[in-house]
Amino acid sequence: FVLTQPHSVSESPGKTVTISCTRSSGSIASNYVQWYQQRPGSAPTIVIYEDNQRSSGVPDRFSGSIDSSSNSASLTISGLKTEDEADYYCQSSDSSNGVFGGGTKLTVV
């Protein structure tokens, strides 16, 4: 299966943004979804695991969810800060391996 994300999103500081991740085949609920943040020039870090669990040290402005009706997962970031500007990737698994979405570039302006 393929995970499809919007190429880019843009929002102002203090606002809320949601990034989607749509699964092409099979149920989004069948396998957990993770979200990773990658700032320019840095390695990725995990933000959300198992659909909605925040990784250690991640502020509660970040939240994850899944929606079976649209077969998609979402990452929501509230109270946007300029430091949130980064690429975000969703990831799920099939038998024995992982699958990444194409990534979404978040611009905070």
Add this chain to the structure above:
Amino acid sequence: EVQLVQSGTEVKKPGESLKISCKGSGYSFTSSWIGWVRQMPGKGLEWMGIVYPGDSDSRYSPSFQGQVTISADKSINTAYLQWSSLKASDTAMYYCARVIAKAIDHFYMDVWGKGTTVIVSS
């Protein structure tokens, strides 16, 4: 502190072989999978495959099966990614990461190395 330390930048010619490394510390290296991820210049993340250092079991994503070899040496807490004949299209950043595997179809990467740049050019 869990750490993964990757080997340095490599500049190679097409057709040459290469083996890059990823040394783990701060956790039980033999009890967690290690994964490799490719990021081509200006592009997204691609899951290449994983290895379990405890018994050297390895799994490959279909796109990378037969193109690379993933291995591990548990005696020195080090995982490897190797190529037998590099191509220009192998130019990329390669990340290793600790993989949390809670089920046969549930994997995620919780700690990442800083990456190894591989440049293949004639």
